[in-house]
Amino acid sequence: MGDARAGDAGRDPGIRLTAWVDGLVQGVGFRWWVGSQALRLGVAAAATNLPDGRVKVVAEGGREACRELLALLSGPSAPGRVTDVAHEWDEPRGEISGFAGL
Helix, strand or coil: CCCHHHHHCCCCCCEEEEEEEEEECCCCCHHHHHHHHHHHHCCEEEEEECCCCCEEEEEEECHHHHHHHHHHHCCCCCCCEEEEEEEEEECCCCCCCCEEEC
């Protein structure tokens, strides 16, 4: 048998995006919109309302897809009114599958 990693050359190992979206983003369908965008981009995601009025978005998938999701979070098609998006990148953990809108 050959090296199992040989077929993975050039494969995107993926990334984890955590974003905190501020503004008028609760009660406007923002979490479900995130889910539809995640599905379209092929990333696993979770969107949660926070007590301070922000929405926390965690997504795992390909780097380009996660970068695109980040751009969409503050883009003109996002529901409500986004005033700020803070974010961080990390290694994927594999804790998310599909979409969870909590």
